[in-house]
Amino acid sequence: MNQIQPSQAPAIEVTDLQIEVMGANGSFAVVSEMNLSVRPGETLCIVGESGCGKSITALSLMRLLPDAAKITGGRLLIDGQDFLAMNQRQVEQFRGDKIAMIFQEPLTALNPVLRIGEQIAEGVREHRRCSRSEAHERAVDVLRLVQMPDPERRASQFPHELSGGMRQRAMIALALACEPKIIIADEPTTALDVTIQAQILGLISDLQKRLGTAQILITHDLGVVSEVADRVIVMYAGRKVEEASIYDLFDNPLHPYTIGLMGAVPGSGASSDAGDRLADIPGTVPPLWNLPKGCAFAPRCANASARCLEERPPLQEKRPGHWAACWEHDDAA
Amino acid sequence: MQPDRTPLLSVENLKVHFPIRSGVFQRQMGAVKAVDGVSFSLGRGETLSLVGESGCGKSTTGLALMGLVKPTGGRVRFDGNEIEGFKRSALKSYRRRMQIVFQDPFSSLNPRQRVKDIIRAPLDIHAVGTRAERDARVAELMQRVGLRPDQADNFAHQFSGGQRQRIGIARALALNPDIIVCDEPVSALDVSVQAQILNLLSDLQRDLGVSYLSISHDLGVVEFISHRVAVMYLGKIVEIAPKKTIFSTPLHPYTELLMRSAPSRDPRKRHSFSASNYDIPSATRKPSGCPFHPRCPLATDICKSDEPELTLRAGEQFVACHHR
Numbered sequence: 001m002n003q004i005q006p007s008q009a010p011a012i013e014v015t016d017l018q019i020e021v022m023g024a025n026g027s028f029a030v031v032s033e034m035n036l037s038v039r040p041g042e043t044l045c046i047v048g049e050s051g052c053g054k055s056i057t058a059l060s061l062m063r064l065l066p067d068a069a070k071i072t073g074g075r076l077l078i079d080g081q082d083f084l085a086m087n088q089r090q091v092e093q094f095r096g097d098k099i100a101m102i103f104q105e106p107l108t109a110l111n112p113v114l115r116i117g118e119q120i121a122e123g124v125r126e127h128r129r130c131s132r133s134e135a136h137e138r139a140v141d142v143l144r145l146v147q148m149p150d151p152e153r154r155a156s157q158f159p160h161e162l163s164g165g166m167r168q169r170a171m172i173a174l175a176l177a178c179e180p181k182i183i184i185a186d187e188p189t190t191a192l193d194v195t196i197q198a199q200i201l202g203l204i205s206d207l208q209k210r211l212g213t214a215q216i217l218i219t220h221d222l223g224v225v226s227e228v229a230d231r232v233i234v235m236y237a238g239r240k241v242e243e244a245s246i247y248d249l250f251d252n253p254l255h256p257y258t259i260g261l262m263g264a265v266p267g268s269g270a271s272s273d274a275g276d277r278l279a280d281i282p283g284t285v286p287p288l289w290n291l292p293k294g295c296a297f298a299p300r301c302a303n304a305s306a307r308c309l310e311e312r313p314p315l316q317e318k319r320p321g322h323w324a325a326c327w328e329h330d331d332a333a
Numbered sequence: 334m335q336p337d338r339t340p341l342l343s344v345e346n347l348k349v350h351f352p353i354r355s356g357v358f359q360r361q362m363g364a365v366k367a368v369d370g371v372s373f374s375l376g377r378g379e380t381l382s383l384v385g386e387s388g389c390g391k392s393t394t395g396l397a398l399m400g401l402v403k404p405t406g407g408r409v410r411f412d413g414n415e416i417e418g419f420k421r422s423a424l425k426s427y428r429r430r431m432q433i434v435f436q437d438p439f440s441s442l443n444p445r446q447r448v449k450d451i452i453r454a455p456l457d458i459h460a461v462g463t464r465a466e467r468d469a470r471v472a473e474l475m476q477r478v479g480l481r482p483d484q485a486d487n488f489a490h491q492f493s494g495g496q497r498q499r500i501g502i503a504r505a506l507a508l509n510p511d512i513i514v515c516d517e518p519v520s521a522l523d524v525s526v527q528a529q530i531l532n533l534l535s536d537l538q539r540d541l542g543v544s545y546l547s548i549s550h551d552l553g554v555v556e557f558i559s560h561r562v563a564v565m566y567l568g569k570i571v572e573i574a575p576k577k578t579i580f581s582t583p584l585h586p587y588t589e590l591l592m593r594s595a596p597s598r599d600p601r602k603r604h605s606f607s608a609s610n611y612d613i614p615s616a617t618r619k620p621s622g623c624p625f626h627p628r629c630p631l632a633t634d635i636c637k638s639d640e641p642e643l644t645l646r647a648g649e650q651f652v653a654c655h656h657r
Contacts, residue, residue, distance in 0.1 A: 050523055165610065193613060194550065194591060195590055199607065199609065227596045227603055246600045264524050265524060265598070266551075276535070280526075281529075
C-alpha cells in the first residue's frame with residue numbers, strides 16, 4: 001500500500017452527486033448523495049452488486065453518461081477544476097489527458113478497424129503537440145510500459161489479433177498514454193481468466209506505484225478489492241452504505257450488507273465441507289424506481305427494526321474514518 | 334453427506350475434436366482437440382468439479398456427456414450400461430437420468446414460454462403421468478427450488494437472474510435425474526444471489542442424493558461445492574483428487590498456478606502478482622509434449638517431447654507431470 005501524504009490535495013473530488021434516469025414513468029434517482037475523493041497514489045474501490053449504481057457513477061465521472069441519464073446535482077472537481085461546468089470542447093480536452101478510463105470489455109471498447117498503435121497515437125496527438133511519428137513512438141513506449149510482448153509488432157495489429165489479456169493491456173496503455181492524474185477502471189479483470197487476472201492486477205498496482213495516479217476501481221469482487229484497495233466504498237441501491245480504509249472494512253465491517261457480502265463469498269471459510277451452507281442474503285436488490293421507504297436494505301436485513309422500515313439511516317462516521325449508513329451502530333459513534 | 338463411490342458414471346478416454354476446414358473445397362486442415370482423452374468417474378451423491386480456464390475443454394466435456402456435442406471417441410458407461418455411439422434412441426432414456434443446468438439463465442430459457450411450461454417440458458417429452466399429475470409436479474418443483482407456485486403463469490423475463498436459475502434447476506430436476514451437469518450455474522449471478530443458489534444445490538444433493546458434475550472456473554465455488562476436483566488444461570485432466578487434498582497440497586504446477594492466482598481474501602496477505610505475461614495457449618496450437626511446459630517453472634527437455642500420463646500419487650491424487 002502506498003504512503004499517502006495527507007497534505008496532498010485530492011486529484012478528484014465529488015460532492016453530493018445525484019444522477020437521474022428518465023424512465024417510461026418519469027425520472028428516478030440511480031445515484032444519490034455520492035461523495036468521494038481520491039488523492040494521488042491512492043486506490044479507491046467501489047464495490048457492489050449489479051444495479052447498485054457503481055458503473056453509472058464511474059461513467060458520470062468521465063461525463064460519459066448515456067442520453068437517458070443526467071447529473072442533476074452535486075459538484076465534480078478534477079485536479080481542482082469544476083468538470084461539470086465545462087463545455088463539450090473543454091471536456092474532451094480533459095478526458096484522456098487528466099482523467100482516463102479502463103473498460104471491462106476491451107473488445108467492445110477498442111476500435112476494431114484501427115491498429116492498436118494508431119488508437120493510442122490518436123489520443124496522444126489529440127492532447128500533445130507532436131508529430132505522427134512521435135505519437136507512434138509514444139504508443140510503442142506505453143505498450144512496453146504495460147509489458148506487452150513484442151510491442152512494435154503488436155502496435156501494428158488489430159484488436160481481434162490479440163488475446164483477451166493482451167487486449168486489456170492495450171486498453172491500459174491507451175488510458176495511460178497521456179499520463180492522466182486519475183484512472184477509472186470499471187471491472188478491469190472481470191472478463192479475464194484467473195491467471196490473466198492476476199497478471200493484470202499485478203500490472204495495475206505496479207504502474208500505480210511508479211506513476212502515482214489516483215485510481216478508482218469499480219468491482220463486484222471482494223477478492224480484487226482485498227488485493228488492490230486503499231479505501232473502499234460499498235454501494236447499495238444507488239447510495240453509499242459504508243466507507244472505510246481497506247483494513248477497517250475487512251477487520252470490522254459495520255453495515256449488515258457488507259457483512260452479508262463477505263459471508264456470501266464461497267471459499268472464505270477455512271475449509272468448507274460439501275453440505276455446509278453459505279451465509280446468503282435473502283431476497284434480491286430492489287428496483288431503483290421502486291425503493292422501499294426506509295433503509296433500502298431493510299427488507300433483506302436480519303436486524304431490521306421498525307425504524308429501519310420507516311426512516312432511511314444517514315451516512316455517519318461511526319468510528320474515526322469509518323462511515324456507515326445504519327441505525328444499528330448509532331450508539332457506536 | 335459422504336457420497337457412495339461406486340461409479341454411477343464412468344468416462345474413459347473421451348475425445349471431442351472439431352475439424353478445422355478451409356479453402357474453397359472446405360477440406361479439413363486439422364482439428365481443434367477441445368477434449369483429448371479425458372477419463373473420470375462420478376459416484377452417487379457425489380460432486381466432481383471440472384475446473385480450468387477458458388478453452389480448457391471443461392464445458393465441452395459436459396456438453397459431450399449430455400450428447401449435445403458428438404464425441405469423437407471414448408467410452409461412457411452410465412449405471413453399468415455403455416452409451417452406444419450416442420445414438421438418438423440410446424440418448425433419450427439416458428437423458429432422462431442426466432440433466433443440465435446452463436450458465437446463462439437469460440439465454441437458456443425461452444422468453445415466450447410460461448414458467449410452468451418450461452418446467453413441464455421434460456415431463457411432456459417423456460410422457461410422465463397424467464396432465465394433472467404433471468401440473469402437481471410443477472407446483473412441487475417450484476416450491477422445492479424456492480419459487481412461489483402462484484408465479485407459474487409468469488414468463489421467464491419477469492424474473493431476476495437468480496430466480497431464472499431456480500427455474501432452470503427446477504426444469505433439470507423434473508425427471509428425478511441421477512446426475513445434473515452444472516455448467517457454471519452461478520457465474521452470471523451476483524454474490525448474494527450466488528450464495529442462495531449454491532445453498533439450494535447443496536440442499537438438493539442432501540435431500541435427493543443427486544450427483545453433480547460441476548463445471549466452474551471459480552475456485553471459491555469449487556471449494557464450496559465439490560467432493561472431488563479435476564483440473565483441466567488444454568483438453569486434458571492434469572490433476573484429479575479429493576477436494577481437501579487438492580486445496581491443501583496441489584501437485585501439478587498448473588494447479589499451483591491457479592491457486593496462487595486466486596485473489597486473497599485478506600488485505601494483509603496480498604499476493605505480489607507478477608505483471609509478466611504468459612498467455613493461455615489455444616487448443617488449435619497445442620504445445621508438444623506436456624501442454625503446460627511453456628508456462629511451467631519446472632519444465633525440462635522431457636516435458637517438451639513426452640506427454641506425461643495421469644498417474645496415481647499419494648492417496649487418491651492423480652497427477653500428470655514428469656516432475657511431481
